[in-house]
Amino acid sequence: MNDSSQTPLLKLSGITKVYPSVVANDGVDLEVSAGEIHAVLGENGAGKSTLMKIIYGVSEPDAGTIHWRGDELSIRSPAHARSLGIGMVFQHFSLFETLTVVENVSLAVPGSLPELSKNIEEAAERFGLMVNPQARVQSLTVGERQRVEILRCILQKPELLVLDEPTSVLPPSGIEQLFKTLKMLAREGYGIIFISHKLDEIRALCDTATILRQGKVTGRVDPKEETNASLTQLMVGRDVEEVRAARATEPGDELLQVVNVNYRPNDPFASSLEQVNLSLRAGEILGIAGVSGNGQQILAKLLAGEVQLPAIDGEILLKGRSIGGDGVISRRQSGLQYIPEERLGRGAVPGMSLAHNGLLTGHLAGLSAKGFISFSGIRNFATSAIDDFDVRCGGHSSEAHSLSGGNLQKFIVGREINLEPEVLIVAQPTWGVDVGAAAAIRKRLLALRDAGVAILVISEELSELFEVCDRLQVMFRGQMSQSVDAVDTDRNRIGLAMTGEFSALGEHKIESVVAHA
Amino acid sequence: MRSIRLEPRAEQSLLASFLVSGSAILLTLLAGSMLFVFYGKSPVAGFHAFFVEPLQTQYGIGEVLLKMTPLLLIAQGLAIGFRARIWNIGAEGQLILGAIAAGTVAIWFETSDSLFLLPGMIIVGALAGMAWAGIAAWLRVTFNANEILVTFMLSNIALQLLYYLVTGPLRDPQGFNFPQSVTFSDAAMFSILLEDTRVSTALIIALVASIAAWIFVRRSMLGYQLIVGGLAPAAAQYAGFSAKRTIWISLLIGGAAAGIAGVGEVSGPLGMLQRNISPGYGYAAIIVAFLGALHPIGIIFSSALMALIYVGGDYARLSIGLPSAVTTIFQGMLLTFYLASSLLLSYKIRFSDPRVAIQRSPAS
Numbered sequence: 102m103n104d105s106s107q108t109p110l111l112k113l114s115g116i117t118k119v120y121p122s123v124v125a126n127d128g129v130d131l132e133v134s135a136g137e138i139h140a141v142l143g144e145n146g147a148g149k150s151t152l153m154k155i156i157y158g159v160s161e162p163d164a165g166t167i168h169w170r171g172d173e174l175s176i177r178s179p180a181h182a183r184s185l186g187i188g189m190v191f192q193h194f195s196l197f198e199t200l201t202v203v204e205n206v207s208l209a210v211p212g213s214l215p216e217l218s219k220n221i222e223e224a225a226e227r228f229g230l231m232v233n234p235q236a237r238v239q240s241l242t243v244g245e246r247q248r249v250e251i252l253r254c255i256l257q258k259p260e261l262l263v264l265d266e267p268t269s270v271l272p273p274s275g276i277e278q279l280f281k282t283l284k285m286l287a288r289e290g291y292g293i294i295f296i297s298h299k300l301d302e303i304r305a306l307c308d309t310a311t312i313l314r315q316g317k318v319t320g321r322v323d324p325k326e327e328t329n330a331s332l333t334q335l336m337v338g339r340d341v342e343e344v345r346a347a348r349a350t351e352p353g354d355e356l357l358q359v360v361n362v363n364y365r366p367n368d369p370f371a372s373s374l375e376q377v378n379l380s381l382r383a384g385e386i387l388g389i390a391g392v393s394g395n396g397q398q399i400l401a402k403l404l405a406g407e408v409q410l411p412a413i414d415g416e417i418l419l420k421g422r423s424i425g426g427d428g429v430i431s432r433r434q435s436g437l438q439y440i441p442e443e444r445l446g447r448g449a450v451p452g453m454s455l456a457h458n459g460l461l462t463g464h465l466a467g468l469s470a471k472g473f474i475s476f477s478g479i480r481n482f483a484t485s486a487i488d489d490f491d492v493r494c495g496g497h498s499s500e501a502h503s504l505s506g507g508n509l510q511k512f513i514v515g516r517e518i519n520l521e522p523e524v525l526i527v528a529q530p531t532w533g534v535d536v537g538a539a540a541a542i543r544k545r546l547l548a549l550r551d552a553g554v555a556i557l558v559i560s561e562e563l564s565e566l567f568e569v570c571d572r573l574q575v576m577f578r579g580q581m582s583q584s585v586d587a588v589d590t591d592r593n594r595i596g597l598a599m600t601g602e603f604s605a606l607g608e609h610k611i612e613s614v615v616a617h618a
Numbered sequence: 619m620r621s622i623r624l625e626p627r628a629e630q631s632l633l634a635s636f637l638v639s640g641s642a643i644l645l646t647l648l649a650g651s652m653l654f655v656f657y658g659k660s661p662v663a664g665f666h667a668f669f670v671e672p673l674q675t676q677y678g679i680g681e682v683l684l685k686m687t688p689l690l691l692i693a694q695g696l697a698i699g700f701r702a703r704i705w706n707i708g709a710e711g712q713l714i715l716g717a718i719a720a721g722t723v724a725i726w727f728e729t730s731d732s733l734f735l736l737p738g739m740i741i742v743g744a745l746a747g748m749a750w751a752g753i754a755a756w757l758r759v760t761f762n763a764n765e766i767l768v769t770f771m772l773s774n775i776a777l778q779l780l781y782y783l784v785t786g787p788l789r790d791p792q793g794f795n796f797p798q799s800v801t802f803s804d805a806a807m808f809s810i811l812l813e814d815t816r817v818s819t820a821l822i823i824a825l826v827a828s829i830a831a832w833i834f835v836r837r838s839m840l841g842y843q844l845i846v847g848g849l850a851p852a853a854a855q856y857a858g859f860s861a862k863r864t865i866w867i868s869l870l871i872g873g874a875a876a877g878i879a880g881v882g883e884v885s886g887p888l889g890m891l892q893r894n895i896s897p898g899y900g901y902a903a904i905i906v907a908f909l910g911a912l913h914p915i916g917i918i919f920s921s922a923l924m925a926l927i928y929v930g931g932d933y934a935r936l937s938i939g940l941p942s943a944v945t946t947i948f949q950g951m952l953l954t955f956y957l958a959s960s961l962l963l964s965y966k967i968r969f970s971d972p973r974v975a976i977q978r979s980p981a982s
Contacts, residue, residue, distance in 0.1 A: 474838065
């Protein structure tokens, strides 16, 4: 790459994109050179995703110019972007669920299936992105799907690689591995645009950072010379308060118990649960750590009632009553609410208004009488969730898919909290949520705990788990570790346990069911 | 260099749904005029015969309302299921079963003049339609059998059952071996709504059903659950809305509506059971449902249009000598153009010159 050291690989000047309700990008300039890892930082709704869509040819800018290797052009389509050498790993995955991993890759990368399988396995090995090429995508977890996205992109050998929050589903060791890979690619002359909320990562990895706030560039800095506080300041324009986990009250009654659950889902690629035990008391937060795909999803479904547990496979007790065979609605009526990991399409219906999305679970809170919907009821219910969590949207009539991921998550959390849970199960509460919103959600979880709610947090983010949880258990290949007090352990030990070394947690606490009597 | 591209739409609006229906109708008229030219007729005369002549006499309007009745009723029932993505395409068979069951009651009580005879027949007809659709629902929830195939095949079975009954057990003993039943008593018949026409009070049932459908879709918790199941199955599962119940309710509502439509035919214009009960109302109602954007109000208009095509076909045959198949061709064109236009539901067409697009002002 001889000339490219002078001319930037990609140069955006004055990019503006206006949507009917919002100016998503307002005169944004961005320059990425070959060999550079360039961070784009910003809260949800700051315009990062719009900018990436413009770079990848999904949207056209309303104003501004794009130069690729010095030539002015317009990027007409993702196919055009790929042919130029721009590869993209989206935050929302674009995989065909009914196809296998290798079939999905073959749609974008030429080559025979056996050849590609081999390439996938090699790349997976090299970059630590373990995935079975023959597995069907529908059986993969969110984490595994992202690995497929990254692999597919890398196999296309792009010159510029755009990664939208790639680390959010990787274990600590995986992140290190990915960073090694990205640094290697940069040394070989690739340009990389890296989008992340995790300030530590950006400071460890990136050479330059462009910071966006409300569609405008608020800073262009060398992140290695900045602190988390100064970067946050540029992003949100104010200081974010640290959330503290100090427990105010002693935990109360045992509200949720999982006793010796062995469960094998129908799907051969999904993890089975083996001898899973846990116990959750009123007024405490128990964190389930682990890399996605180790059985957390089926555990959450079994707890929420989306999948019923045959009595022979173990027992789930809610306030002492066996609920393994109950459905979702009966469990919700008993005070167990659930916030799922997928927001769009599961936690919310994309094409429906927030008012109607509130009704999805809010119908249990008197929003319908004698089978008829109360329109004022659903409007008020949605508005209170919107106000409570400062959800940025056009009001209760906004459709769910028009909200950014973080804002939708705030709405869903607000909705479930409005239902006054006694037991709350939260999967990946702040995945892809900006710092400000994440802090608000975590703070709210702690307040709920102090009010006596029993909370189970399933998360892959160690920093989050250590921020909010009183106790931690780790899942690995369907097995559940013993429970440890968060204050008695540290990130290294939990990180080690996430790779299967449960012994790293120490021997001082034995079985979760009896340990906290 | 200008280029045409398809851009995915951010939102699928109701307005867009009606635009799609409008463009399907427009394209059908365009292609229809070419069809008239092909037959050596002037398009003006063709459209006059098709769409104006039926509306010039009270009798003609009556015929349109008569044919609109079953189409409206069936399409309202089907649309509820279609919104939940349950594809009941066997309304024709459910209509026939409703007709058979109600007809059997009428024949059994041949001499009755009870006021309860017709209401009883309506209930029996609805239950028979539900039972026929219920077979498909049961097979779907138990064996995951595709309801499209099952409902369609059940329609053929229903037709054979009708043929058997009107040539055997239910045949009029004094009917000179014609394949038809005795004529129903007056108590088994809908009364005439408009004088000098064949429009019966079944039309009122269809209009009431439309209002009920509108309330069900918009106001009821059950209707909401069905729509969630259609839009986002994972969200329905998350909320604990039973997928099995969605299948049952969707098919049963469609079956009940079609069954009542069958009663409306045998207790209305026909007055007896015979081999030909419906000129494909159950299939045409599928087109009607989509053309009406699956919206209870839209379906009122689309059923009127479809009825006009049925009647207009007869007029066109009589006054300018077009073959009767023209009606079927018009129906087919409507469906084809609807499917083609519905691409516009998820995509919008953009004509763009890339360089101009880049420099356009942000105010657009």
